[in-house]
Amino acid sequence: MINKYKVIRGVKATLIHVLLLAVTITCLFPLFWMARSALMSNKTIFTDKSLIPAEIHFDNFVKAWTQGQFAMYSLNSLIYTVSVVIGIVLVSSLAAYAFSRLEFPGKNFFFYMFVIAMMIPLPGSFVPLTVLMTKLGFINSPYPFIRQLGYVLCMINVGLSLSILLLKTFFDKMPPDLEDAARIDGCSKLGIWRHVAIPLARPAIAVIVIFNALNVWNEYILAMLLLNDIPNHPTIMPIQRGLMVFQGTYLSDYPLLMAGLTIAAVPIIVVYLLMQKHIIKGLSSGAVVG
Amino acid sequence: MSLSQQSSFSLPKFRDQLESFAFVLPAVLIFCIFYIVPFYEIFKLSLQEWDGISLVRTYIGFENFKELISDHGWWKSMWNAAYITLIALTFQNALAFALALACDQEIFMKGVYRVIFFIPPVLSEVVVGLIWSWILYSGMQDGQHIGLLNTALAKIGFSNLITNWLSNPKTVLTCIAVVHSWKGFGWGFIMFLAGLQTIDRQLYEAARVDGAGSFSVFKNVTVPMMLPVIVVVMILTILGAMQAFVLILTLAGSAGLGDYTAVPVTKILAAMTGQNRYGYACAMGVNFGMILIAVSFVLKKISERMKQA
Numbered sequence: 001m002i003n004k005y006k007v008i009r010g011v012k013a014t015l016i017h018v019l020l021l022a023v024t025i026t027c028l029f030p031l032f033w034m035a036r037s038a039l040m041s042n043k044t045i046f047t048d049k050s051l052i053p054a055e056i057h058f059d060n061f062v063k064a065w066t067q068g069q070f071a072m073y074s075l076n077s078l079i080y081t082v083s084v085v086i087g088i089v090l091v092s093s094l095a096a097y098a099f100s101r102l103e104f105p106g107k108n109f110f111f112y113m114f115v116i117a118m119m120i121p122l123p124g125s126f127v128p129l130t131v132l133m134t135k136l137g138f139i140n141s142p143y144p145f146i147r148q149l150g151y152v153l154c155m156i157n158v159g160l161s162l163s164i165l166l167l168k169t170f171f172d173k174m175p176p177d178l179e180d181a182a183r184i185d186g187c188s189k190l191g192i193w194r195h196v197a198i199p200l201a202r203p204a205i206a207v208i209v210i211f212n213a214l215n216v217w218n219e220y221i222l223a224m225l226l227l228n229d230i231p232n233h234p235t236i237m238p239i240q241r242g243l244m245v246f247q248g249t250y251l252s253d254y255p256l257l258m259a260g261l262t263i264a265a266v267p268i269i270v271v272y273l274l275m276q277k278h279i280i281k282g283l284s285s286g287a288v289v290g
Numbered sequence: 291m292s293l294s295q296q297s298s299f300s301l302p303k304f305r306d307q308l309e310s311f312a313f314v315l316p317a318v319l320i321f322c323i324f325y326i327v328p329f330y331e332i333f334k335l336s337l338q339e340w341d342g343i344s345l346v347r348t349y350i351g352f353e354n355f356k357e358l359i360s361d362h363g364w365w366k367s368m369w370n371a372a373y374i375t376l377i378a379l380t381f382q383n384a385l386a387f388a389l390a391l392a393c394d395q396e397i398f399m400k401g402v403y404r405v406i407f408f409i410p411p412v413l414s415e416v417v418v419g420l421i422w423s424w425i426l427y428s429g430m431q432d433g434q435h436i437g438l439l440n441t442a443l444a445k446i447g448f449s450n451l452i453t454n455w456l457s458n459p460k461t462v463l464t465c466i467a468v469v470h471s472w473k474g475f476g477w478g479f480i481m482f483l484a485g486l487q488t489i490d491r492q493l494y495e496a497a498r499v500d501g502a503g504s505f506s507v508f509k510n511v512t513v514p515m516m517l518p519v520i521v522v523v524m525i526l527t528i529l530g531a532m533q534a535f536v537l538i539l540t541l542a543g544s545a546g547l548g549d550y551t552a553v554p555v556t557k558i559l560a561a562m563t564g565q566n567r568y569g570y571a572c573a574m575g576v577n578f579g580m581i582l583i584a585v586s587f588v589l590k591k592i593s594e595r596m597k598q599a
Contacts, residue, residue, distance in 0.1 A: 016392045020399075023389060024406050026472070031409070033438060034421045046431040049441060091316045098313030105307065110318055117325055121582045123533055124558040124575020127568060128331035129324065131342070157324035160317060189309060218414035220536050225563075240416045244540075247420060254424055265417050272412045276405050279412075283477075284484035 031265065038258035045255050060259035064246070068256070070263050072235050073242030080152060080238050081216045087156040088163050088212050089205055096167035097193050101179070111168070118161040129154065130225045139226060144236050151226045155219065159212040170204035171197065207282035210275050217268060220244075239264045335572035342568045354573035364574065367552040368581075374467040374553070375531035382471035383527060386478030387520075391512075393479075394486040404483070411476040419540025422469045426541075428454040456541055459550040466541055466551070470534055477530075478523045485519030486512070521593040525586045532582060535559070554578045 037045060041057045048054055064070045098104070099111045133139050138150025178200070182192045198205070220240040229235050237245065243264055250256050272279065336354055340347040358364055389407065393400050410418065427437030435441045440452045455465050489512065497507045513520075535555035542551040552560075554574065561571035 013397075016397065020389065020392055020397075020403050023385070024403060027406050027409055030421050030425060030472075033425060037424065046434070046436055091320065095314040095317035098310055102310035102313060103307065104310040104314075106311075110314055114317075114321065117321070121529055121533070121579055121586075122329065122332070122575070123555055123578045123582070124571060125328050125332060127558065127562050127571045127575060128328035128335060130562075131331065131335070131568065132324075132327055153320065154324055157320050160321060164317065189313070193313070214412055218412075218416075220414065220416055240414050243416050243420065247540075254427075257420065258424065261417050261420055265413055268412055268414070269409060272409065273405070276408070280404065280408065280480060283480045284487075 031269075034258050034265070035262055037255055038262045040255050042253055042255055057255075060255050061263070064256055064259040064263060068246050068250075068260055069235055069242060070239070070246075070260055073237060073239040074263065074267075076236060076242075077217055077238040077240075080148070080155065081213050083152050084155040084159070084216045085209055085212050087152065088159045089208060091156065092160055092163035092208065093167055093198060093201065093205065094193065096164045096171055097197050099164070099168050100171035101176070101197075102189065111164075114161045114164050118165065126221055126225055129222075133226055139228065142230065144230055144233050147227060147230075148236055151222065154222055154226065155216055158219075158222075159208075159215060163208045163212065166208060167201060167204055170201055174200055203278075206275075206278050210271075210279055211282065213271070214268065332572045332575055335569050336576045337573075338569040340568045341566045342562070343566070347569075350569070354570050355577065357570070358573055358577055363549055363552065364554070364557060366549050367554050367557045368578075370463055370551065371532045371534075371553040373463055374470055374534065375528055377464070377467035378471055378474060378527050378531040379524060381468075382475045383478050383523060385471070386475045386523075387482050389475075389479050390482035390486055393483055404480070407479050408476040410473045413473070415473070415534070415536035416540055418469065418473045419537045422465075422472075423456060423541050426455040426465060428452075428457065457547065459547055462542055462547055462551055466534075466538055467531075469541060470531060470537055473537070474527070474530060478527065481519060481523050482516070485516050489515045517593060517597060521589060525589055528585060528589070529582060532578075 036051065036053060038060055039056045039058070040048065040053050041055070041059075044053060044055055044057075099107060130139070133150050133154070136150070138146055141147050141150075174197075178196050179192050182196050187195065217238075218240060219238070223238050223241045224244075227236050227238070227241065229237065235242070243260055246260050247257055335347075337349060337351060338347045339350050339353070389403075393403055425438045428440060429436045435444055435452065437455075439455065443449065443452050453461055455461050493511050493515070494507060497511050502510065532553075533555055535553055538551055538553060538556060555578075558571045558574045558578075561567045561574060
């Protein structure tokens with residue numbers, strides 16, 4: 001009897017591990033294949049079918065980085081990501097703090113405005129947004145900085161509602177003792193926000209930073225509609241947009257394209273692996289809240 | 291003096307509230323300009339005819355919507371999105387749930403699996419689409435297949451299955467749906483796992499003591515307890531799959547296979563940038579948005595019914 005149960009349990013555990021390992025391989029193999037193809041030349045890629053290529057070429061990375069402008073694309077993406085995330089953290093933490101702790105007329109109205117906006121899916125909102133950005137002079141501005149600013153403002157708006165909601169939930173749960181103490185010591189509202197609330201909210205801010213950073217780095221559609229290059233100026237496109245341009249230019253040069261993809265994918269994977277605890281914690285709490 | 295006594299207006303209080311309002315002002319301003327204005331404009335534009343350039347916008351009432359109802363391409367694109375969504379709802383979520391169940395026990399390398407399954411979701415759609423377009427590539431050189439999938443099929447003796455995955459109307463949409471599921475199952479997995487971990491272990495033990503078998507425990511304890519999380523994941527899956535389109539641009543090419551790979555968002559984009567029909571594009575957006583809201587609403591209602599039962 002006991003042996004029979006042991007056998008059943010053993011078979012079950014083996015089956016579970018087979019499933020988990022199969023899915024793991026399915027997750028990782030395409031990425032391995034990308035990196036492998038990036039290390040081949042345009043000739044060997046059609047002949048060499050082995051897992052580890054016989055000859056290894058790094059020149060695709062050099063070519064993508066210089067000729068393919070990936071240095072500029074990456075720098076642009078970095079600039080957009082940092083400015084949008086800083087903007088979102090500042091604007092949303094100020095608003096969330098006020099919604100949680102301060103009193104002013106219309107408080108609930110404005111808060112529910114953000115909540116409802118998050119629940120209404122609005123596909124195609126990029127059409128009126130593009131019209132608006134043209135009218136405001138962002139899209140066709142002769143100054144690259146203005147065009148970039150327009151994109152950054154739109155992306156701040158994209159991440160704003162969820163960030164405010166997350167932070168307000170966090171501030172609501174925070175004990176008010178420290179803030180009261182600061183107030184008695186004569187600290188202004190802004191001072192309390194800056195010196196008490198923000199330091200205490202660090203775990204929630206970490207979640208907001210990571211999710212918005214991933215979102216901006218991976219964003220494609222608004223970058224396609226809002227960011228057009230100005231002739232004789234360095235490109236203002238971020239990396240996702242750059243990849244599509246690159247693919248169009250070097251249509252059949254797969255090793256080169258894979259090198260570009262590797263350049264775009266590796267930073268994200270590294271950041272994810274470093275931050276995965278926060279990411280999974282943030283997602284899990286989101287699941288329970290939702 | 292008498293004025294300030296009649297109304298409860300006092301200058302210090304007003305200043306205090308103004309100061310508090312200043313905290314939300316940047317958020318409200320950004321939100322009004324970049325959300326409320328486009329929100330209003332999409333409805334207004336949907337009742338107009340406009341090429342995006344000329345100064346005149348003609349009010350045409352519900353003409354755009356009338357045209358939309360008899361636009362076969364539009365409804366075909368809706369079906370395509372529904373097909374992708376159906377595969378995501380069944381295949382992708384069933385896989386995510388099974389993996390979450392497997393990882394909800396003391397199991398070797400649990401943490402490693404959890405980290406790896408979330409790698410595809412952090413990659414961008416452009417990167418994922420282009421990697422898979424290379425794997426599914428159907429080109430040949432000297433009678434040899436180049437793409438990984440066709441090479442592998444030839445090697446293991448399934449040459450009859452080899453096809454032009456991304457340019458064959460019969461396979462392209464399924465390929466897109468499978469790649470979408472590959473990219474997305476990690477979300478569901480993490481959320482299901484988080485939900486499973488909140489279930490009290492004593493419930494399982496109590497059911498076992500009462501003589502319930504594994505399947506009975508699953509059906510009578512796990513599923514009812516997980517219902518709220520299942521509904522959230524389903525709604526997110528639907529909203530994500532219905533609106534997926536960058537994968538389509540990268541897998542099928544920007545022109546795609548016409549109606550075979552069109553989804554509502556690519557249709558909106560084509561009406562806007564290709565045909566310069568801004569009003570029609572907005573009507574599509576409004577129509578599609580309403581359908582999405584209706585679907586999530588119905589799903590929410592059904593789950594509430596099930597909870598009461």
